[in-house]
Amino acid sequence: MSSPREEAMEKAKKAAARGHPALRGPVRRERYTHGLGAAQMGALRAMCGALIPALPAEHDGARGGGDMDAERFYLATAAESTVPDEVAELTMTRCVWEAGVLVRIILWILATRVGTLALCGRRCISGEFPYVGRFADMPVERREEVLRRWSSTRWLFPLKITFALIKVLCHFVFYTAVDENSENPSWKAIGYSVPAAEEEPRKEPTEATPAPATAPPCRPLDNGVVETKQLDDNALLMSLAEKGLALKTGASSSAHHHTVLCDVVVVGSGCGGGVAAAVLASAGYKVVVVEKGDYFATKDYSSLEGPTMERIYENGGVFSTANVTTTIFAGATVGGGSAGLALKTGASSSAHHHTVLCDVVVVGSGCGGGVAAAVLASAGYKVVVVEKGDYFATKDYSSLEGPTMERIYENGGVFSTANVTTTIFAGATVGGGSAVNWSACIRTPENVLQEWSSDHGLQLFGGPGYMQAMDAVCARLGVTGRCREEGFQNKVVRRGCEALGLRVEAVPRNSGTSAAAATSAAPPATKRGTDTTWLVDAVERGAVILTGCKAEQFHPREERGGGAAGARSASACGDVQSNGITKKLRIEAKVSISACGALMTPPLLHKSGLKNRHIGRNLHLHPVSMAWGYFPDNTPEPHIQGKCYEGGIITSMHRVTDRTIIETPALGPGAFAALVPWESGRDMKERMRRYARTAHAFALVRDRGAGFVDGEGRLRYAPSHGDTEELRAGLRRALRILVAAGAAEVGTHRSDGLRLRCKGVRDEDVEAFLDEVTVEKGPMHSTTDKWSVLCSAHQMGSCRMGASPSTGAVDGAGESWEAEGLYVCDGSLLPTAVGVNPMITIQSIAYCVAKGIADAVAHGKEH
Template sequence: MEEEKGRREAHPLLRGGRRQGSYSHGFSSREMQSLSAICGTFIPSIPVEKRHVGSREDPPSKTIEAFYLASGSQHPIPDEVAELMKKRGLSEGVWLARMVLWMLGTRLGTLILCGGASCSWKFPFLHTFSDLCVEKREEILKRWSAQRSGPLFLPPFLRVVFVMLKIFCFFTFFSLTNENSKNPTWNAIGYSTDNDEKPSKTQRERPLQKGIIDTANQTESSLLTSLAQKGLKVTKDPSCSVYKLECDVVVVGSGSGGGVAAAVLASSGHKVVILEKGNYFTPEDYSLLEAPSMDQMYESGGILSTLDGKVMLLAGSTVGGGSAVNWSACIKTPRPILKQWAEGNKLPLFGSPDYLSAMDTICKRMGVVENCTEEGFQNQVLRKGCESLGLEVEYVPRNSSEHHYCGSCCYGCKTGEKQGTDATWLVDAVDHGAVILTGCKAERFILENNKHSKKKEKKCLGVVARSLNKNITKRLQILSKITISACGSLLTPPLMISSGLKNPNIGKNLHLHPVLMVWGYFPDSISDLRGKIFEGGIITSLHKVVADDSRVRAVIEAPALGPASFSTLFPWVSGLQMKESMMKYGRTVHLFPLIRDRGSGEVKEEGRIKYRLDRLDKENIREGLRRALRILVAAGAVEVGTHRSDGQRIKCKGMREEDFEEFLDGVTVEGGVRSREEHCNLYCSAHQMGSCKMGSIEEGGVDENGESWEAEGLFVCDGSVLPSALGVNPMITIQSIAYCLSKRMAESLRS
């Protein structure tokens, strides 16, 4: 009971709330005054009589009236925004934002950044930003968004600040919960975290508990005892700075690649240790609340971007990795891709019967089904729009039952039906004696000069890791015969580079499957399609945009968007417009085109991600956006739009075909807060691949066996080994590769 209590105190997700109270953000009173004014401009208090016709109720209910009157400047929103910025923002971005906030707290600084809007004919003639009326502040933020600043024509860093503050402000406002795990805006916008589906079976025992050591609940002495009880040999280093563990295999990361590799090797009779910096949750733990779920289960709390702010990235960071929070799509590696990798990249694995068999094995273990008996609202719209246009639409295989109607799998599947690695492969691994250390972060691989091989300069002896629990000061030195990096395309390269590897291909060739979204509004009173966008399976249908030469240009799918994520991505053009858009949240369908990107980026250092699209990528995304908008209109949307910063949209009632074509011609895909274009888009990515790709020593980070070209005994088993972008959801591909590579490792250990 004490262990369970400690575990629940350690992980806020289990309480379903969010800590409030004392703040450590360190913002000055001047900075906070400016930040509060900006939050109150993004989300102003609006008398209900000023709202436009067409809101959901007339006369408004008390909850709707309270929503319109609510302001982003109200306590504790500004302090929570500052706290989140400090915790999750890029350091230089936070520094830049704080400099702007400080300047806005002075009259001269406001004049420089805001121009004539800060002036008046009344004493003191010049005003600070917070002293201006909300209408003037709104116009200033609009100019920042469009990269137009004050009279000095400052560089476009004000757009960077605008986007950064907008994201943190709206995410906080629509996700912050009270002691009852409720947000006061949710009733007004029609959002609910209640899930009618119950766990498919009540679990008396947590499936992985017998193999888990949660370092968050350990002391240094109890950690030693726990390790010994799991059958691990532990010795203290004479310097007393580290504990040494011995095993056959150590795996860094527990997601799609790491989970499969751990299961295969443990099932082959080898002692396996898995390091996972995230925590372990089961269906009974999930709160379905956006903020704590993102904070506990995603890399950087789900607020992670490329250095130029062009792409927002989602990556799992929990036991099960991305498979625990993904959208369930289980698509096998397309045949044309297999052919290209086998022949063009000269990797025979992908043309072998072993790989095809591995995909079948993976799908069987994860319980993949081909059909869906009842689709959610967004997928109904996608299917209806395609059928109305005579376009082909396919069901998406999922690792859950065909009756699964959970729209919250992105926060962990509350019903327990989704079969991620935490419910499948890791269970197999633990059943064969594997040990999982949670809250434990790998720092570097242990490399020494290789005296026994002329082919590889280094030999990997294991990994050095530390607990994220500050009460455990000693490092863990885990010595192994085989070391596997499976911490994903964003973290494997930095870990390898910081360990001393010099291969220039490590960290390059990063592909992201970048997407832009479009939306369509379907009022309850008009549409015959029922439901809300947060209900039902997230991805159950897809449509392929195919070129004349049969090449797939884009795949159109539907996303998962909680109210906080929705508000951060949706274009802001005024406080009133944003509140009215949020009133339509539950019936505003989003679709996105996913492309197989030819452009690429790099990640050499943790959290420092660069990325660039090429010309064909932009053309394919634009064509995908145009097709998605046609689908929304054909399905009966009364209004459609893009996520371009100027709020590009068109009403469909009475719309002529030539008007719609003109609108489609105006769809642009320029992205990034540093773009020179007046109006820009913010890209998203939930798939990261290829940053330590399999290939020859001239172009790859690892060989065809997944082994480092430089260090014997160091392997990679995650999405970073993909030779190129895939073009579809990559979970099955990553697991199939990991299955084949770990089978080969087991053979090498056996021999």
């Protein structure tokens, strides 16, 4: 019989797996759009089956130890079910187009005998006719040999890239796919269960505060959110009006009318209308005269009575009273006119746009956009936040890795640099990075502030205003000093550091003092991202958040210094992602703010016509390289209890140097399998069997090397030589910490599976192993048979602040050098990498920028 605690935990785990329907899976596709033919899919299916093969049962029964879940796990293969189709779909729809073309070509070649011979060599040859087989016809053991060869080939790097891509996607899909019950058949065998949901603290009712009457649940932002994906044109316009937004055109008018703006409209152009128009136009008013008749100049008239009467007299000159007592002659032509009208909406615009009026439009709702929206709404301005992602409240999240990554991460979590050096993780939901990050709240280091103030000439970082901003941000996020009890991975790091006499710091967090489970997929209930703090403040003060709306470009006012501009001459144009909405949305505002992050702000500014050379340059990623240590359940005392996916994610930190830190990640089964090296199908399954007790620690470097944002979804980045050496030193330190903590085996993510068994190991053996540790380049490089892929969860600097247009994309107030009233307010503003988790830094800069905007508007600068 289960104990009350066990029953409560089981209930919490079921709650964690429920969540919003969009986040609990399984992914249901009406059809696949990858476009691969049957022969190509056969080759891909064979490749997936070699990466995750069905392993025959062992006669001695040692493999699973009589565990039926383990036996089923070993017999499972990725060649079955929908895994290959899902891999194909992700490859063709989420990866850069060059990768899709490469995989398509490789699979086409493998679908032929000659092509298989060219790419696989003698391994496809058999002693039976037709002697050369296609890749799909080869025994699984030979297919594994081919993939191992591809993984380590030096010069045929297209094969290495193909291997790396399919390996990552295949394992991610296999270990994150869930059925209708939100279960994966492999999870029990690898020691994984969906982490229990953390419940928000509940206050017991008292006489003074009785329990509230039952009411439908309300999400914190519901009063301000317009979820456009669920609406059609009429519903959108009604929702916008209900939120208090002024509309210029709507489905009831703009679809059938052209709208003209003027000061005076005069209906009729005769003796009265003509005089009135002249007098008012002379007084400086814009006058529109509406005349149903035609305009004929003097030279147009003829003396032909019939045709002239027909065109210039009322009713063609055939007009009398109803009682036929009097014949009427009245003019029906233009007696005067005015020209030079400014059409506000016409066939070229209003037929395609809904127009909304506000004071400030903010594109993006993350660390920068959320803070800016709150500050400006609190200052009394009407704010509209445009967010391409969806809104999920805390209770909506599930802890299911696959479905959640698909909906709340940029590009569904499948995002890397174009040169395949670094895997990128970035939020794409209401709350942005603050909704998906790992809760670390570290203030901007003093040495970084000094550098930005002195070396970059930015006064903002040298004065008390920025320190006050950090205080305000930490107070609003409810930052706490440390948690009461750490999770498994952080305990490992702390024990290892203490054993080596190294200093380990507690990391401030914005998710309470408990160490409740927080996966890479779902935040804990007590976490305070912008979606539960700043955006709530903004909505309470009248801000409106449009979800499912992707900004395409700004239409900025004239260049800075070009003279006064109209109150609403700046606007943003966005595409609403709904089949029911037929028009784009145009938002006219006094101030436009790009806050869509360091990856998306540069493309948006380029599409808006901005040319500053720093836009899209100076991209810093805080590259991360990971080490792992395996701690069997039967390790001798003192035993570190727990599992790798339990507990707070980052609660401890060790500083290796002033540019390198060591922290712990959150890796669900899918991310774990995607990142660890593949040496064979059997070895990979053995690694996965140890998943729950494998602790990871990563080295993060404040990178000097910088990359480029070439366009939406296209990045180029490679760490500098100095960054690589810093990473190597950090990785070596992380491995020492894991060994000192009592790991039975340690290793890295290098493609050759570098590892060390620690039982009985001598100090000199450890040193020899550490000497072999390297941080390799990505699979595109042909200089070595080894490769690795770095990770990044922090993106900064791609539209950095500068003291002049020659040093930065925007000025020290965040305003574009090229367009007045257009600001940047996100992580792209950072002058350099910050060297620690950047959430507090980004929000503090956004706070200062937004305060400056409010002051500027209040003093008439934007009018």
